[in-house]
Amino acid sequence: MSAHTFTTSVAWAGSTATGYDDYSREHELTMASASVLASSDAAFLGDARLPNPEQLLVAAASSCQMLSFLAVAARARLDIVDYRDEAVGEMPEGERPMWVTRIVLRPQITLGNPAPRAKVERLVEIAHRECFIAQSVRSEIVLEPVLVGVTD
Known part of the structure; x- marks a missing residue:
C-alpha cells in the first residue's frame, strides 16, 4: 500500500x-x-502582521473540515451554497510544554435547498471523522456549526 x-x-x-x-x-x-x-x-517576539505556525495549524483544521464536509455533502446530494468559518485555537500558558489544546470550528453553512437539520448535523460529524488533519492532531477539535436553510 x-x-x-x-x-x-x-x-x-x-x-x-x-x-x-x-x-x-x-x-x-x-x-x-x-x-x-x-x-x-x-x-x-514575532511579527503580528504575519501568519504564525499556530494560526497555520488552526487554518489547516478549518480548511480540512470544510473540504471534508463539502465532499460528504456532495455525496449526499445536498446543495451547499456557502461555507464560512471563524476558527479559534487555544494555547493556555499554564500547560508545559505549551501546545494548542483546543481548536473550535464555527462553520456557518448555507444550503441552497432545505434539508433536515439532523441530516446536515450528521454529515458535519462524518466530515469531522474523515478530516485528515483532525485525525492527525492531539488537540481537541470542537464543532459549533450554524446551519442556514435547514428544516427542523
Whole structure:
C-alpha cells in the first residue's frame, strides 16, 4: 500500500548570537509553488502582521473540515451554497510544554435547498471523522456549526 506524502520547506537566515530577544522570527514557508512569509506569534517576539505556525495549524483544521464536509455533502446530494468559518485555537500558558489544546470550528453553512437539520448535523460529524488533519492532531477539535436553510 502506498502512502501520500506532503512536502514543505522552511527557510530562515540570520543570527541568534545576540540572544533570544533580538533575532528575527521571519521565515519563508514553501508548499508546492506557494510561498508564505511567516513569523512567530507576537507574544514570542514575532511579527503580528504575519501568519504564525499556530494560526497555520488552526487554518489547516478549518480548511480540512470544510473540504471534508463539502465532499460528504456532495455525496449526499445536498446543495451547499456557502461555507464560512471563524476558527479559534487555544494555547493556555499554564500547560508545559505549551501546545494548542483546543481548536473550535464555527462553520456557518448555507444550503441552497432545505434539508433536515439532523441530516446536515450528521454529515458535519462524518466530515469531522474523515478530516485528515483532525485525525492527525492531539488537540481537541470542537464543532459549533450554524446551519442556514435547514428544516427542523
